[in-house]
Amino acid sequence: MxxxxxxxxxxxxxxxxxxxIEIDGKLFTEWDHSTWKAPYxxxxxxxxxxxxxxxxxxxDGVEGEQHDHPHHRSIRFSHRDVNGLSFWAPDHQKEGRTxxxxxxxxxxxxxxxxxxxxxxxxxxxxxxxxxxxxVTLKFHPLANxxxxxxxxxxxxxxxxxxxxxxxxxxxVSIRVAGSMKVEDRKTKEGKGTIMNSNGQKNLExxxxxxxxxxxxxPDSTGKIVGIAMFxxxxxxxxPTHWHARTxxxxxxxxxxxxxxxxxxxxxxxxxxxxxxxxxxxxLRHRFYxxxxxxxxxxxxxxxxxxxxx
Numbered sequence: 059m060x061x062x063x064x065x066x067x068x069x070x071x072x073x074x075x076x077x078x079i080e081i082d083g084k085l086f087t088e089w090d091h092s093t094w095k096a097p098y099x100x101x102x103x104x105x106x107x108x109x110x111x112x113x114x115x116x117x118d119g120v121e122g123e124q125h126d127h128p129h130h131r132s133i134r135f136s137h138r139d140v141n142g143l144s145f146w147a148p149d150h151q152k153e154g155r156t157x158x159x160x161x162x163x164x165x166x167x168x169x170x171x172x173x174x175x176x177x178x179x180x181x182x183x184x185x186x187x188x189x190x191x192x193v194t195l196k197f198h199p200l201a202n203x204x205x206x207x208x209x210x211x212x213x214x215x216x217x218x219x220x221x222x223x224x225x226x227x228x229x230v231s232i233r234v235a236g237s238m239k240v241e242d243r244k245t246k247e248g249k250g251t252i253m254n255s256n257g258q259k260n261l262e263x264x265x266x267x268x269x270x271x272x273x274x275x276p277d278s279t280g281k282i283v284g285i286a287m288f289x290x291x292x293x294x295x296x297p298t299h300w301h302a303r304t305x306x307x308x309x310x311x312x313x314x315x316x317x318x319x320x321x322x323x324x325x326x327x328x329x330x331x332x333x334x335x336x337x338x339x340x341l342r343h344r345f346y347x348x349x350x351x352x353x354x355x356x357x358x359x360x361x362x363x364x365x366x367x
């Protein structure tokens with residue numbers, strides 16, 4: 059069954075240093091490309107009208123949030139080792155190196171029943187172009203304030219080869235709200251759940267390959283919501299590994315086999331992938347912001363529609 063698009067009106071507008079996405083006149087998210095060394099989506103408003111991603115470090119002092127990993131900024135795409143540079147944590151380079159992801163051009167902003175935003179970014183390392191990234195975001199409002207959001211990335215290498223080295227930290231990632239995490243890193247308490255398309259949960263889901271992975275739990279209203287991420291079947295190394303952390307991180311990472319498959323005999327470097335100079339790698343993903351758990355939200359059905367199954 060196809061998702062019922064056209065359940066709201068998407069409005070996209072350019073502001074100072076960011077791009078605002080509203081659904082039926084209410085904020086859904088903003089693309090921030092000016093306040094840090096890499097862009098990210100924040101805040102992200104869930105189906106109950108409250109944020110579903112962590113506020114730190116963009117907003118400090120929120121109860122229940124831990125101040126770890128300041129580079130886990132809501133929703134973003136990056137990788138820890140690209141030609142020896144960390145775009146995952148660009149504030150932490152070695153030997154005086156620098157890395158940043160900078161907006162080059164807004165190629166498209168289209169409002170309507172489906173909103174479309176296309177951005178061209180430059181990945182800069184040590185002052186030189188490493189690759190050009192085109193990000194395509196599509197926003198599909200559903201009933202009851204649920205949303206499908208496509209997050210596609212097309213990466214074109216510059217004049218030299220670009221290698222995404224084997225690392226567990228990288229890919230399309232989300233850091234969920236503190237109330238939704240499986241367990242607090244200190245108290246080991248929490249009310250959230252991670253579940254993938256194979257039925258594996260929480261710690262069992264870490265590093266496993268799956269069609270989708272869902273992080274769900276109570277938002278600040280106390281009601282259960284979820285954020286499912288889909289990996290498109292046309293993607294390189296589908297189905298992807300999931301760097302799923304019980305403290306609130308969920309990442310679709312297809313460049314970390316040496317970590318994720320180590321018990322099966324994989325070695326460091328097995329996850330390496332090189333984009334040859336001038337060539338392009340395109341990756342497609344979809345987020346599903348929903349009420350309830352994966353069963354009540356029909357996550358399997360939504361994935362089948364996305365995958366064309």
